[in-house]
Amino acid sequence: MPAVERPPFAAACFVSCNTQQLAFERIQFTLLCGHVAIKGANLRKQGALYSTYRSTRKVLEKVPLFRTAIGYMLEIKSTVVDSSERNRAAVEENFQEPDPYGFARDLEQFRFQRALEFLRLAKPDGVFPSVLGVGCAEGMFTRMLAERCGTLLAVDLSAIALQRAKQRCSDRSNIEFAEWDVRRDPINGTFDLIVATGVLEYILRPVYV
Ligand SMILES: C[S@@+](CC[C@H](N)C(=O)[O-])C[C@H]1O[C@@H](n2cnc3c(N)ncnc32)[C@H](O)[C@@H]1O
Numbered sequence: 001m002p003a004v005e006r007p008p009f010a011a012a013c014f015v016s017c018n019t020q021q022l023a024f025e026r027i028q029f030t031l032l033c034g035h036v037a038i039k040g041a042n043l044r045k046q047g048a049l050y051s052t053y054r055s056t057r058k059v060l061e062k063v064p065l066f067r068t069a070i071g072y073m074l075e076i077k078s079t080v081v082d083s084s085e086r087n088r089a090a091v092e093e094n095f096q097e098p099d100p101y102g103f104a105r106d107l108e109q110f111r112f113q114r115a116l117e118f119l120r121l122a123k124p125d126g127v128f129p130s131v132l133g134v135g136c137a138e139g140m141f142t143r144m145l146a147e148r149c150g151t152l153l154a155v156d157l158s159a160i161a162l163q164r165a166k167q168r169c170s171d172r173s174n175i176e177f178a179e180w181d182v183r184r185d186p187i188n189g190t191f192d193l194i195v196a197t198g199v200l201e202y203i204l205r206p207v208y209v
Contacts, residue, residue, distance in 0.1 A: 082204035084184050088157050091202075095138075095160040101198075103140045112141045115197055119148050128193040134182055135199030139165025145195060146172045153189075155180035 060066040094100045102108060119128070129150040136142040136154035138161050146152050152175045156162050162177050169175050182196070183203055 079204040084181055091158040095158050130191050131193045132191040134196035136165050137161050139168040143169050146175050157181050
């Protein structure tokens with residue numbers, strides 16, 4: 001049997017378990033962007049100028065070349081206007097409804113199991129003494145992750161999500177929660193493991209992280 005190469009875990013930060021998952025997260029992210037964009041658009045829907053823009057765009061998007069060009073332009077626009085404040089507003093808007101990402105779905109539960117499997121590979125026997133969980137959302141994965149941690153500091157940008165996460169994990173004594181922006185706030189303390197799944201793709205201008 002070939003030896004399994006174990007990832008280093010002293011300060012491991014994993015974004016995705018493998019390229020398939022990366023692709024999957026990319027799709028999720030794209031869908032999410034669309035969702036947020038539609039929600040934002042609803043607020044501005046009234047303007048006549050905006051409705052002209054929408055109908056013109058609809059017509060143009062029937063031509064594949066224009067559709068691609070418009071897609072690129074929108075991506076560039078999102079990147080240019082990306083900021084901590086917009087990021088926060090978008091996630092809080094998103095968390096107006098519980099479980100906006102559908103983490104209860106089988107597919108997401110499978111993703112969580114894959115992430116835990118990755119951790120088992122990194123440290124087959126035992127727990128990680130001190131862990132930082134970035135972008136914990138409503139704490140669904142946090143709860144599972146906590147079983148592999150001595151202490152877990154779970155952080156997120158969204159105050160609403162953190163509130164729900166605290167409730168979900170209220171019976172776990174080894175988790176602390178904090179509001180924290182990955183692109184702005186410094187990391188206080190040292191950790192044996194940093195877990196950031198499905199989070200870094202929100203940072204469209206990584207130069208600010
Ligand atoms: C798709 S969820 C991922 C949740 C969980 N990590 C998972 O893999 O299921 C993304 C989370 O990242 C959080 N987030 C987005 N931007 C952030 C930032 N700049 N700093 C911290 N958290 C952020 C969002 O509030 C949201 O809860």
